[in-house]
Amino acid sequence: xxxxxxxxxxxxxxxxxxxxxxxxxxxxxxxxxxxxxxxxxxxxxxxxxxxxxxxxxxxxxxxxxxxxxxxxxxxxxxxxxxxxxxxxxxxxxxxxxxxxxxxxxxxxxxxxxxxxxxxxxxxxxxxxxxxxxxxxxxxxxxxxxxxxxxxxxxxxxxxxxxxxxxxxxxxxxxxxxxxxxxxxxxxxxxxxxxxxxxxxxxxxxxxxxxxxxxxxxxxxxxxxxxxxxxxxxxxxxxxxxxxxxxxxxxxxxxxxxxxxxxxxxxxxxxxxxxxxxxxxxxxxxxxxxxxxxxxxxxxxxxxxxxxxxxxxxxxxxxxxxxxxxxxxxxxxxxxxxxxxxxxxxxxxxxxxxxxxxxxxxxxxxxxxxxxxxxxxxxxxxxxxxxxxxxxxxxxxxxxxxxxxxxxxxxxxxxxxxxxxxxxxxxxxxxxxxxxxxxxxxxxxxxxxxxxxxxxxxxxxxxxxxxxxxxxxxxxxxxxxxxxxxxxxxxxxxxxxxxxxxxxxxxxxxxxxxxxxxxxxxxxxxxxxxxxxxxxxxxxxxxxxxxxxxxxxxxxxxxxxxxxxxxxxxxxxxxxxxxxxxxxxxxxxxxxxxxxxxxxxxxxxxxxxxxxxxxxxxxxxxxxxxxxxxxxxxxxx
Numbered sequence: 252x253x254x255x256x257x258x259x260x261x262x263x264x265x266x267x268x269x270x271x272x273x274x275x276x277x278x279x280x281x282x283x284x285x286x287x288x289x290x291x292x293x294x295x296x297x298x299x300x301x302x303x304x305x306x307x308x309x310x311x312x313x314x315x316x317x318x319x320x321x322x323x324x325x326x327x328x329x330x331x332x333x334x335x336x337x338x339x340x341x342x343x344x345x346x347x348x349x350x351x352x353x354x355x356x357x358x359x360x361x362x363x364x365x366x367x368x369x370x371x372x373x374x375x376x377x378x379x380x381x382x383x384x385x386x387x388x389x390x391x392x393x394x395x396x397x398x399x400x401x402x403x404x405x406x407x408x409x410x411x412x413x414x415x416x417x418x419x420x421x422x423x424x425x426x427x428x429x430x431x432x433x434x435x436x437x438x439x440x441x442x443x444x445x446x447x448x449x450x451x452x453x454x455x456x457x458x459x460x461x462x463x464x465x466x467x468x469x470x471x472x473x474x475x476x477x478x479x480x481x482x483x484x485x486x487x488x489x490x491x492x493x494x495x496x497x498x499x500x501x502x503x504x505x506x507x508x509x510x511x512x513x514x515x516x517x518x519x520x521x522x523x524x525x526x527x528x529x530x531x532x533x534x535x536x537x538x539x540x541x542x543x544x545x546x547x548x549x550x551x552x553x554x555x556x557x558x559x560x561x562x563x564x565x566x567x568x569x570x571x572x573x574x575x576x577x578x579x580x581x582x583x584x585x586x587x588x589x590x591x592x593x594x595x596x597x598x599x600x601x602x603x604x605x606x607x608x609x610x611x612x613x614x615x616x617x618x619x620x621x622x623x624x625x626x627x628x629x630x631x632x633x634x635x636x637x638x639x640x641x642x643x644x645x646x647x648x649x650x651x652x653x654x655x656x657x658x659x660x661x662x663x664x665x666x667x668x669x670x671x672x673x674x675x676x677x678x679x680x681x682x683x684x685x686x687x688x689x690x691x692x693x694x695x696x697x698x699x700x701x702x703x704x705x706x707x708x709x710x711x712x713x714x715x716x717x718x719x720x721x722x723x724x725x726x727x728x729x730x731x732x733x734x735x736x737x738x739x740x741x742x743x744x745x746x747x748x749x750x751x752x753x754x755x756x757x758x759x760x761x762x763x764x765x766x767x768x769x770x771x772x773x774x775x776x777x778x779x780x781x782x783x784x785x786x787x788x789x790x791x792x793x794x795x796x797x798x799x800x801x802x803x804x805x806x807x808x809x810x811x812x813x814x815x816x817x818x819x820x821x822x823x824x825x826x827x828x829x830x831x832x833x834x835x836x837x838x839x840x841x842x843x844x845x846x847x848x849x850x851x852x853x854x855x856x857x858x859x860x861x862x863x864x865x866x867x868x869x870x871x872x873x874x875x876x877x878x879x880x881x882x883x884x885x886x887x
Contacts (some may be wrong), residue, residue: 278465295507295518297394297448302498303394303509303516304430315511316497318342319427325413325421327362327406328399331392334376336362336405345399346430348388349492349499351482352568353439361404364411374493376405383443383450384400384434388444391432391447391502417485422495422578431496435481435491435503438799444502453504474515477503482679487565487572491579494558497529507842546677552600555584556635559595559607564632571617571629590665593654594625594734599667601654603646605801606866607635607830613784616647622734623863624886646832647673647688649710651719653737655729661721661737673712694811695828704827709879710741710800718881725858732860736886742799742836743877745869746777747790763787765833767868767877774876775881779835779867789837790865798833799861799884804868805848806830829871836861836886 319342328345330337331625360379362370369375376389385402392400401424407417417424445452451776453457457610478501483489493499501508506518548793562577574595581592590599597604605624612631615621615886621628626635648671654660669675674688686705687698706712718739721729730736739884747768763786781789806814811828859882869877 258529266578273410286348293452294449300507300509301395307511311511311513314594315513316429318344323423324416325668327758328403329376329389330398331400332398333373333387336370337372341698343399344429346392346397347425348399348433348435349431349489350384351486353382355733362407363409367408386452387444387447388432391444406802418575419578422582425495425579426497428496430498430500431492432497432500433483433493435478435483435501437504439482441504445504446502446507451574467734474508474517480700485566485575487567490562490565491576495579543828552603555597555600560632560634563626570615573618583822586643594621594627600668600670602648602652602670602802604635607633608780608866609633609782612782620734622887624736645674649712649715649800649802650738650740653721655733655735655737657733659725659730661729680716686712691804693808698701701829704829708871710831710873714756722883723796726883728858728885730859737883740800740879741879741881742797743879744795745798746773747794747875759783763869774873776873776876777867777869779865781865785864797836797838799836801832801834803871804830804832827870828869831859831871831874832868835864836864837864848860858885860885862887
């Protein structure tokens with residue numbers, strides 16, 4: 252009788268879940284039941300976990316993991332057998348740990364310049380005050396037969412000169428680990444790793460996340476709901492630790508899961524075919540797929556947007572960590588997209604990445620070096636792209652961007668080809684007059700009407716060619732502000748009026764219509780959404796604010812088709828599908844006559860230092876009614 256063969260089923264009685272094991276004779280005779288046992292074990296079977304890891308390596312080969320060829324500089328590991336820290340010069344097989352630091356235990360030992368010699372002695376960790384999660388992780392690592400383990404607080408000298416360098420290579424550290432142990436408990440008061448060496452874990456009856464299949468004879472995986480609800484999945488640092496790790500052993504309140512690039516295995520449901528390698532989409536958010544970053548097809552701005560949207564929804568104990576905790580992901584994306592990163596944004600996607608919107612945000616504290624144009628300078632979840640527009644995917648370039656790095660002169664931003672194109676069409680406006688994209692958009696105006704509309708506007712692809720170069724005053728101003736963006740564009744003052752009876756995306760977001768400020772007539776020409784906090788701050792200075800043009804965009808397909816039936820926003824002036832993405836900026840100079848003085852001073856070189864506040868859009872052919880003028884912007 253082969254009683255080691257069993258199957259789990261799910262019963263639902265009075266809304267309580269009950270797990271049982273069905274032991275049967277062998278795999279060929281599932282109808283010959285041997286016995287039934289209550290499935291409520293206080294600890295997980297380490298032998299079973301070892302078999303998962305072993306089968307992954309046997310069946311998947313180096314697809315999921317292979318031994319690295321090099322290690323980072325000053326790389327340290329924990330020798331689990333000797334219970335001490337050791338400096339590693341050659342590649343070895345090691346396990347990493349991803350967990351949430353418990354700041355309440357401030358006296359727990361860390362690797363510092365004063366403790367590095369002591370902790371490098373044999374058995375040093377045995378007598379050290381370690382957090383329960385680390386103690387259990389070391390025990391589990393030993394039980395799984397692994398010799399070395401990497402844990403941040405014990406393998407990075409916390410006050411050492413190489414700490415920053417170690418933080419910048421998290422892609423190498425987690426990406427080259429044989430697997431990562433994740434402490435994915437739901438509550439902060441849970442100590443240690445549930446189910447490890449007698450550590451209590453929550454009983455099966457307390458697990459409300461399991462569901463049975465329609466037939467009721469087996470369990471559906473609850474992996475997504477369990478991991479998403481864990482405290483681990485809410486923290487900023489653990490974001491990259493999860494998606495950079497090729498294989499992960501999740502230890503949760505109820506059971507353990509093992510995920511590699513090919514499949515997901517769990518104690519109760521076995522192998523989950525529904526979590527095999529995703530191929531239907533280039534990229535899904537980490538919360539939905541939990542798939543390692545190296546196994547994703549990341550090659551576009553949409554893929555980058557999905558990652559940032561998830562990352563910015565996470566929490567930080569220290570706001571200044573926002574870029575450091577994204578450094579490993581940035582390294583992987585930089586290599587894939589063949590670009591460098593500027594404050595969390597791929598340089599070759601910078602123009603469209605400026606169009607991010609936030610639903611609940613304010614300026615992040617403790618990061619004065621991060622310019623306002625980067626999402627990293629603000630708190631809260633963001634999305635790149637303006638609602639109602641296709642700007643997140645495809646835009647039309649209307650400005651030439653320069654970035655002030657550590658060199659003496661601002662240099663041109665290196666955009667990818669499509670970022671420099673006109674709605675994915677490689678149109679050279681020096682030799683052509685067309686503005687109709689060749690991408691195949693539906694519901695566009697006739698080409699002659701589009702050309703005429705653009706030519707009549709003050710800011711178009713041809714006028715941009717006359718304003719590409721920066722003047723000396725702008726260069727001097729930029730040198731005072733490393734990281735700023737410098738460019739020539741048109742700007743105007745517009746009045747903001749809250750849209751009656753309409754909230755934005757959620758109770759913390761408000762929508763405003765944008766109006767011209769002419770003396771004779773105020774016309775509605777666009778719209779913007781702001782958080783309540785930002786709206787309150789800006790309106791303290793009056794409802795008239797400064798806006799600058801960033802790029803061109805198209806109305807969404809629905810609005811383009813609706814526009815054929817009449818103006819979609821009831822403006823008394825004819826409108827078009829062509830839009831201008833405009834940025835609401837906070838100017839150092841708030842003088843009411845700023846536009847008039849800019850026009851008068853343009854010949855001498857007019858430069859304005861501004862900070863980003865939000866993104867909106869205006870009708871392209873109505874922008875001229877706001878009396879905009881060209882100026883040089885230093886966006887810090």
